[in-house]
Amino acid sequence: ITLSPPEAEYLANANRRGALADGVRRVYNRWLTVGVAASGVMDDVRGEIILRRGKDERNLLADSALTFGTLLFRARSLHPAPNSSVGDALYIKLLSAFFHPTIAFDKSATERRRQELRATVVVNRHQVRAGEKIIGEHEVVGREEHEKLRALHDAMQSRTGGERAVGRIIGAVLYNALVLLIFGVTIALFRPHLYQSYRSLSMFAVLFLLVLIVAAIAGKVTPVRPELVPIALAAIICSVLFDPRISMIASMILAVLIGGQGIFRGTNALFFTMIVGSAAAISVRVIRRRDQAYYSILAIAAAYALSALAIGLTLDWQPREMLVSALWGGANALVSVSLAMILIPLAEKFTGITTDLTLLEYSDLNHPLLKRLMLDAPGTHAHTMRVANLVEAACNAVGANGLLGRVGSYYHDIGKLKKPQYFVENQPKGRNPHDMLKPTMSSTIIKNHVKEGLELAEENHLPRAIAAFIPEHHGTTSIAYFLAKARERGDAVANSADFQYPGPIPQTAETAILMLADGVEAATHVIPDPSPEKIREVIERIVNQRIEQGQLRDAPLTLKQIDLIKEQLVRALAGMHHTRIDYPASSGGITSEFAAV
Structure with missing residues (x-):
């Protein structure tokens, strides 16, 4: 035993040394004869154990068996010098040094007893003699009968062996x-x-x-x-x-x-x-x-x-x-x-x-493309938000995916980010760069926003369901304004495709609804007094025009659904173009007279 100088000095005193030796002896005499196991031996043992001494055996709970940790705890009651830190350390050190477990785990005997107990367990829950009835006709099949029938089925299958294996x-x-x-x-x-x-x-x-x-x-x-x-x-x-x-x-x-x-x-x-x-x-x-x-x-x-x-x-x-x-x-x-x-x-x-979870991710207005649209093309952004409201309401009315319609509307005009100043909603009053261009060039710029939008969609990894809104919301309609302007100037229009969007025409209900909402939202802005009656006339005209042009022939929409879409567009646009009252100038309001100045 290695002792520290204070411990050696403590043991140099004969009275202290004798008291410690007597304390250790009393602990061993009292508890070692009862049986003490080494620390950790009993940690995983639960329930009853058999304690064997020679030929004598007795059962006791595993929690009742003493271990070395329990021995140290009980030894405190016989401590000769409990108030001395040096004496306490020596007491524990001596008990640990001379301890030898008197309870040992007999692995072979334990396994032998387990095998003996397993042999006494009946493997078969039920016994059915040859010719014995298991269940009769019209009798209720209970749990016992069910188990017997299943065992009979398994036994019959095992006995056939490979005779019918190929057939099975x-x-x-x-x-x-x-x-x-x-x-x-x-x-x-x-x-x-x-x-x-x-x-x-x-x-x-x-x-x-x-x-x-x-x-x-x-x-x-x-x-x-x-x-x-x-x-x-x-x-x-x-x-x-x-x-x-x-x-x-x-x-x-x-x-x-x-x-x-x-x-x-x-x-x-x-x-x-x-x-x-x-x-x-x-x-x-x-x-x-x-x-x-x-x-x-x-x-x-x-x-x-x-x-x-x-x-x-x-x-x-x-x-x-x-x-x-x-x-x-x-x-x-x-x-x-x-x-x-x-x-x-x-x-x-x-x-x-594209699931709704993905659509919700792309509906975040802080998405880089939507942030760019808000900063670089504010007019297009405002138009996009208005159209998204119209599309979602119409989609929900006909049982289409309103969330897809809204999110697709957010991104349908992202191609305008390349040249935002060439689109009327982003132009200051009286300043139009198209006045300096030929109609064919203007038409090419307008038409290319579809191609450029698809390029942006690919660069930003937009899902295909969202990217489809970019070309399909225009379909194969003509760029009528610049086509008419070219004819007014007497330009020869060799190829009408130069004044036509590349398509394809709408393939889903959501893109078809966007085509209609996009057209009517833009058209209602040029109406001097957008009353509900005028709005309804504009919507009827644009919807009928798209149908006559064959733009909706691939969209899964019925005539009844188209009528519901028109009603939703009328209701929503009438709400957007509602009238406001004049507030008194004295209270900080802006009157119609002020606007006319």
Whole structure:
């Protein structure tokens, strides 16, 4: 034992030395004979232990067995010099130096006892004799009967061996093929644009494969737990990327696929996956708020809980079994929704589909392009904001995507940033650079804002759904002002395409609505007294003109929807051009007389 000088000096005193030796001896005599284990030996031991001394054995709780730490704590009661720091350190040092555990872990004996106990456990829960009836006709299948029937099924399958293996493989392949064929036909008939997209079909394939792989792993768990199949993951991603209807169909197909696999036959996998997949598809119709994920988790967890309750009551489960099933389902809901939120941006980039989450990001007015538009082309920016309000209202009225319409309107004229002074909304009164140009050159500048807008969209990585608003809001309409001006000057118009936008014409309801809103918003600014009646006449004229020109032939709009769009535009523009009263000049107001001066 290594001693410090103060400790050596302390032990030099015979009385102190004797007291310490007597204290250590008393501690060992009192507790070592009872049994003391080394520190850390009992940390992972729970419940009862068997303490053996020679041939005698006795049971005691693991918490009751003394360890060296407990010994030191109890030794304080026999401390010969508790008020001396040097004596206290020496006391602990001596106890530690001479301590030898009197309780040791016998690993071989423990394992032998465990094997003996395992051998006493009955492996078979039920015994069925040959010829014994398991269930009769019209009798209710309870839990015991269900377990016996399933065991009989497994036993019969194992006894056939490889005799019918080929037939089972062919049957399984045919089963899966027919189920997937139903899904393929459904997409081809009701979502042809998805059927024609290899990326969308690949996304369905990846999601199906992911769920089936995890389901195969979950099937290895004993007992089989269909609550661990992450069908909610696929349903959420499909709902966000595509729509809840196709997501619900995909969930049903996945449920039938999983329920038909051999490892899940005789279980409740079909019921669980069908209910939970449907709940997940419905719970995430749109995601525009950060807390939407919480609602989805709660909805999916509730679906698991209700499914467990329904199955439990049917099969006479114990309440604890229902609770465990619901808890597994709740954990699956948490993991599936969290993982879906992580994977959605990657899936969105892979498929090229723009979700509402991305649209919300691009609706930020602090986006660099919109900031530039506000500073470099304030007139265009003001026009853009007014048009965005019109488009969103009209889109919502006909069931189109109002958010997409608004965000697409924000960026539809970004091409004007290249030469903002050549567009009338950005020109000071009486100063028009087109007066110095030929009509053909002016038309080229005006037309090029579409091309330049697409270049800016590509440079700033705008999604395709937003970039489509740039060329489609003009379609293939003519630049009528400069075409008429060229004819007035007597210029030969060899190619009318020089005075025509390149297109394409609107392909979606949102871009078609922008085309109409953009035209009527600009036209109403030249009306001297924009009353609701005059506004309605302008809107009717422009809409009819676009229809006659064939600009709306590819847009998925009905005549009834076009009428609703016109009503929304009239209502919104009438509100924008409302009249104001004159406030008295004495109170700081600006009167009409002031404006006329």
